Amino acid sequence: MPKLEWSSKSDNLKSGGSLITESILFPGPDDKNPARVENRLILGDNLRVMNALLGEYEGKLDLIYVDPPFFTNKGYPARVGRGEDSRKPEEWQLAEGYPDQWDDLDSYLDMLYPRLKLMHRLLSPTGSLYLHLDWHANSYARILLDEIFGYENFRNEIIWTYHGPSPIRTAFNRKHDTILFYTKTDDYVFNVDDIRIPYAPNTVATFKSSKKAGFGKVPDLERGKVPEDWWYFPVVARLHQERTGYPTQKPERLLERIILASTNPDGLVADFFCGAGTTGTVANRLNRRFILSDLQNRAIITSRSRLVLKNQELGENRAELEGPALPVYLQREEGRMEFPxxxxxxxxxxxxxxxxxxxxxxxxxxxxxxxxxxxxxxxxxxxxxxxxxxxxxxxxxxxxxxxxxxxxxxxxxxxxxxxxxxxxxxxx
Ligand SMILES: C[S@@+](CC[C@H](N)C(=O)[O-])C[C@H]1O[C@@H](n2cnc3c(N)ncnc32)[C@H](O)[C@@H]1O
Known part of the structure; x- marks a missing residue:
């Protein structure tokens, strides 16, 4: 197989990294003596965090979704305060979000490559990785994933399309991201019936009027269809109920489809570039366990208050329907200080x-x-x-x-x- 080479590429996976538990969040009344310690929100560089998790979690994670910096060479400030309403600038201020700035493509790939390798080790034999990027670096990442996961374990190149303003006048508006979906082996979880969507109304009308419309194949109109590998969901800027003010936050519906397809209830989902904690919030709602990490304190505090808020919203229904919410362990990479x-x-x-x-x-x-x-x-x-x-x-x-x-x-x-x-x- 052809491989991607760059001058600083190294197979040397740095080891080391340990975690310190700062605090434990008990989101429900019945969790006094937790038997399980999954559900973690970890502040730290994910290289060290993943290394620290290897001992306990190698081969154990059912799903990893990651949305790392895209190699845009921009900085992304966060909005704090009531940042969800752009029309009321007096209600929010800008604060540090996260940087996506690199010396060159080599340094970006030096960041990505060892982390993808660690993710591969952490995944269970039936596990899946979804790597969310866009045109800036997705072609390079795809070749790296072929190398690490195997070309035969590629499943989909998912195109997430959306609308939004764009300053571009010299090319078509770039309005999609790419999510690369790989599995660790060819024996993997894919819950096809949990993600079906209704057929388009004109398809339903055609088949209702003529059984011969599909050249002999009649779809099960009641059951719905398996979604295509291109998805339309509005961006979070248009979803005022979801917006936390953390930059480049992804829509919950996107994560919902991924988590439903690639995990079973109680499965373990990780997002090592968690930002505003979308993956954990949705995993929690769908009764999956989660591990989240991020380098930025702002991301951790945003994820943490969002998890509490969402749990409060789920409220008593949750206790009735799915059992009490599990505690969340708030940890940090040893050597990294939270704000004093x-x-x-x-x-x-x-x-x-x-x-x-x-x-x-x-x-x-x-x-x-x-x-x-x-x-x-x-x-x-x-x-x-x-x-x-x-x-x-x-x-x-x-x-x-x-x-x-x-x-x-x-x-x-x-x-x-x-x-x-x-x-x-x-x-x-
Ligand atoms: C695109 S954002 C993720 C947004 C997230 N998917 C959401 O829905 O809110 C990328 C995140 O990766 C984090 N990040 C960048 N480098 C990291 C590293 N080495 N370790 C951990 N997190 C990192 C950034 O702080 C940022 O929050």
Whole structure:
């Protein structure tokens, strides 16, 4: 087979990397003693993160979806505050998102190649990889995937098309991304009946009027058809209910189709370039377990508050239909610091108080808060988040007080500000 070569290509897979658990998020009331530790949100460079996961997860992941930087050589700022409404610029500010800047194509491929190899090792024998890119680098990635996964394990080049404004006047508007779908072997999960879509109305009308329309083949009009390898879903800019303000966020419907097709309920889904946490949010909703990681603190805090918010929305239905939500372990690559935890005083805010079992945030603090959470039995090390209050994405206010049941333990409060900084205070 022909192979892609570049001057700095190396087969040397760096090893090393370990993870530290900072906090555990318990999104439901019944998860006090989790038997399973899957569901992780990890801050760190995914090369080290994947290396750290190998010991426990080599050959175990059912699906990996990744949407890495595309080699666009641009920076992508995030919108913070009520960033979902472009018509109200007074309600959001720009903050650091993530860079997609490279010295040259070699340095981009140096990033991609070892990571794709690690993903291949982490996948289970029946597992699938979906690599989301666009015209900037997808042709190179395809050759790398043929090398790592085998040409015979290529399944689809999925074209995701969308609309949107474009400044291009010298070529056709570039309005599609490419998702390369490979499996580890030829024995893989593909739940064809879970992703069927209705036939187009004119196809239904044609077959209803004449049985001979398909040259002898009559489709099962009730059952629907297997989608083509080109998909239309609106971009997140048009989906105000989903928009978190994190740049280049992907639509939930896109992830839904991928997860339904390539995993069974309770399967393990990973996204090592998770951004705003779309993959984890959808996996959670579909009752799959997930591992997410990202290099940017902003991505981790966005994913985290989104997961809490979505879990709150799923609410009691979830407990009834699918069992309680599993806890999420918030981890970081050893050696990488999250923003330091500061006291309210250090951030220029008054101390937070608790009166008769009710915690009140000072009114001057509230407009600055993205979400806050409480560990009612603080042991001094790993923060166990039992209660959470999140600013809703679109309408409504952040809850500024919280009633706590009596536990007798020390109460610890963590507050993530819209700026990304974090406050911690022990209340008693
Ligand atoms: C295109 S965005 C992902 C968007 C995501 N699919 C969503 O729906 O929100 C790419 C992400 O990869 C992250 N990233 C880039 N290099 C990384 C690395 N070496 N390790 C972990 N994450 C990385 C960036 O911080 C960015 O959040």
């Amino acid at each position: 935890l500061k006291s309210p005083e250090e951030m220029g805010f008054p101390e937070i108080s608790i009166e008769a079992g009710v915690i009140h945030l000072p009114p001057e603090l509230v407009p600055n808060v993205d979400y806050w959470e409480v560990d009612p039995d603080w042991q001094g090390k790993v923060f166990r988040s039992r209660y959470q209050a999140v600013r809703p994405l679109r309408k409504g206010d952040l809850p500024s007080s919280m009633i706590l049941p009596e536990t007798g333990g020390k109460i610890c409060l963590r507050i993530v500000l819209i700026s990304g900084e974090q406050i911690q205070q022990v209340l008693n």
